[in-house]
Amino acid sequence: MKKAGIIMIIGSLLLLGLFKFPLWNIMLGAPQYPDPMGMNIHITGIEGVHEFDIQNIDGLNHYIGMKKIPKPEEMWEFEVFPKVVGGMAVLGVIIGLLGIFKKLSYKWFLGWLILMTVLGVMGMYDFNLWLTDYGTDLDPNAIMKMTHPDGTPMTYKPPLFGHQKMLNFDVDSYPHTGAYMLFVGMLLTFIAFFVGKKEWKTNN
Numbered sequence: 001m002k003k004a005g006i007i008m009i010i011g012s013l014l015l016l017g018l019f020k021f022p023l024w025n026i027m028l029g030a031p032q033y034p035d036p037m038g039m040n041i042h043i044t045g046i047e048g049v050h051e052f053d054i055q056n057i058d059g060l061n062h063y064i065g066m067k068k069i070p071k072p073e074e075m076w077e078f079e080v081f082p083k084v085v086g087g088m089a090v091l092g093v094i095i096g097l098l099g100i101f102k103k104l105s106y107k108w109f110l111g112w113l114i115l116m117t118v119l120g121v122m123g124m125y126d127f128n129l130w131l132t133d134y135g136t137d138l139d140p141n142a143i144m145k146m147t148h149p150d151g152t153p154m155t156y157k158p159p160l161f162g163h164q165k166m167l168n169f170d171v172d173s174y175p176h177t178g179a180y181m182l183f184v185g186m187l188l189t190f191i192a193f194f195v196g197k198k199e200w201k202t203n204n
């Protein structure tokens with residue numbers, strides 16, 4: 001399963017792009033901000049798209065009672081996610097190498113993909129929980145208390161995916177380069193499974 005193993009290794013190594021490129025991006029634009037502010041979410045922390053974006057977003061959030069954007073040491077995810085991604089990349093390379101030397105079945109490629117999919121879904125679920133807490137757990141003593149027409153407090157949860165209007169801000173939340181590399185890597189491991197299946201049947 002030489003071809004399948006090589007494809008598996010390439011797909012697994014693409015996960016390492018998450019250590020360099022952002023996984024997700026959230027942008028906030030408004031008429032008074034001709035240059036939108038934004039956050040790039042990495043597996044190791046959150047960075048501003050521009051130099052003072054985090055500071056400016058925290059400043060705006062203060063008025064409506066939102067928490068400050070967390071530092072890496074304030075969220076366990078930023079310690080665990082790099083270990084998970086690194087571990088899955090190493091595991092994928094090992095499986096690919098063993099596949100090249102015919103030490104295991106092509107089914108291991110699918111097993112790796114299923115495990116990576118489960119971990120990815122859990123990661124997105126956790127990310128959405130954080131967005132919900134970030135946008136709904138507001139300081140009751142905030143300077144501005146915005147309410148809906150029915151009198152209920154307004155929340156400011158950014159969308160997990162897509163566009164949303166929040167007060168006078170347009171908020172866009174979409175995958176970034178790291179997420180696309182992850183997707184391509186997982187797609188390659190899916191291809192490796194079928195290539196491996198074909199090679200396995202040919203040689204047995």
